[in-house]
Amino acid sequence: MDTSIKISLDKRRQKKDGSYPIILRLSHFRRTTSINLGLSIFEEFWDDKNERIKKSYKGTSSVSKLNNRLLKEKIRAIDIFNDLYEKDKLNFLSVLQLKSRIVKTVANDSFYEFSLGLVKELNETERYGNANIYYAITKVLKKFHDGKDLKFAEINYDFLKRFEIWHFARGNSVNGLSAYMRTIRAIFNKAIKSGVISKDAYPFSNYKIKTTPTEKRAIDISSIKSIMQLKLDEKDSLFHYRNYFLISYMLYGISFIDMAFLKLENIIDNRIKFQRRKTSKPYDIKVTPQLEELLSFYIKDKAKSDFIFPVITRDTFDLQYKDVLWARKRYNKGLKEIAQLCNIDERLTSYVSRHSFATQAMLQDVPLQAISAMLGHNRLSTTQIYLKSLPSQVLDDYNKKLVDL
Structure with a gap:
């Protein structure tokens, strides 16, 4: 059983008076969490080896009663996860779910x-x-x-x-x-x-969640060509934003966060291989000549472990994630300027490349199942949301074929 529990002081959360909370420290499949027992004590009065308050503590009339109270909480917790183990349920719970069982959280809890x-x-x-x-x-x-x-x-x-x-x-x-x-x-x-x-x-048995159609996010092929043909200086930040948009389009509408985390090591045998962060779906995309031309600017003199794009600058993942969010804000702001330069009326954002890829794939008669796989969707219904509105001119062409008899 890869589960254990110990009574200890939470030295990460010192109180104003200098004491520390007494907690049950729960470990389950190498994840840990704590359960506050509602008591706090100064470190000098705590026996960590024996998991108990020392007899020298004068803050209570009976140290034995306090220790018995702590021990009862630990035994109750052990009984709970032993029972779950015997019922073959323990291994299917996260540490947070196990904690919820131990603290006896009920329907009126927070x-x-x-x-x-x-x-x-x-x-x-x-x-x-x-x-x-x-x-x-x-x-x-x-x-x-x-x-x-x-x-x-x-x-x-x-x-x-x-x-x-x-x-x-x-x-x-x-x-x-x-x-x-x-x-x-x-x-x-x-x-x-x-x-x-x-x-x-459960309150959603009768409550229906409402939605309205979102604004059109895809742009037509002529607008994509205008972005592609836009002449920009390499020192201009819009140069990178234009490239990001086109690279996203050429990589099956890859999200900005997935693109930002791409490393040179993801390019293998002229293919880009990575896992989508949102769904963990693996991708294996051929590097076309058009894509290679755009990527060549970013991969010069870089090691295999380097990020391809100049987006992430820090080391830890939480800070890297913040780098990406901040860069995406600047990217979306830059796309507005690109839309103006290219006389594109539609609102240009990082999502537009993804929706545009899906729409253009549909217009090229790519089967819905293939589009869904390329977008990394688990359900066709999700793909259909992307493709719910055909451009008006396409409907006009279909109508013309029907009436020109």
Whole structure:
């Protein structure tokens, strides 16, 4: 059993009076988390070897009772994961899910506490994008709920409708609400799977998440050619932004974050091989002459372990992720300037290259299944969202074929 528990001091969280919280430190498949036992003590009165308060501690009438209380909590925790082990369930739980079982979290416990626990777990596994999304919903709900704690049991159909009215009253969009509601739903689903709440507490059985069609994100082939033919000085930042857009288009609409993390070692036998960060789907794309021409500017005199593009400058992954987010903001700002230079009326963003690739693939009669595979989608329905609106001129051409008899 790759699970253990120990009573210890949390020396990372010293209190103002200099004492440290006493915690259960839970380790499960090399991941650790802590369970606060509601007591704190100065380090000099703690016996770490025997996991107990020293007899010299004078802050209580009975040190033995305190130690018995701590031991009971540890034994209760051990009984819980032994029971899970015997039922062959232990190995299928994350450390956070196991913690939830031990602290006996129930349906009226804090939505925020559970959500922030997920945020911590996601950050530890370097899934910063999802962590930021989960953190954002806690901030929004705190504002809506006047800063008060929010229990799972309080989030019912009426609560969701009130949140919806509040959201729209602030001038926000339908799709913005949809993003929040999907996140709340995802957190509920995780809580149910973790055994934190029962299925009866699920509030989305009757509440339907609304969406509206998003603005057209694809541009036509003539606009893509205009970007390709745009003359820019190599010292101009727009030179790189133009190249990023075209390289993304040529790499099956690769996302900016995936492109930023590409290294020279990802180029193998004239192919670019990498895993998409969002879905872990592997890609193996041939380097075409057009793509090779663009890449040649970036791969000169670089080692195999170097990043191809001048986006990431720091060492740790969390800082690298921040480098990418900051660079993407500048990139999107630069794309607006490129749109003006190329007389493109549509709003140009980092997502447009991806949507444009999908649309052009469809117009070239590439089968939907192939487009879906190239975009890295797990479901055809996701691909259909990208392709939900054919350009008007295409419909006009189809109509002409039908009436010109």
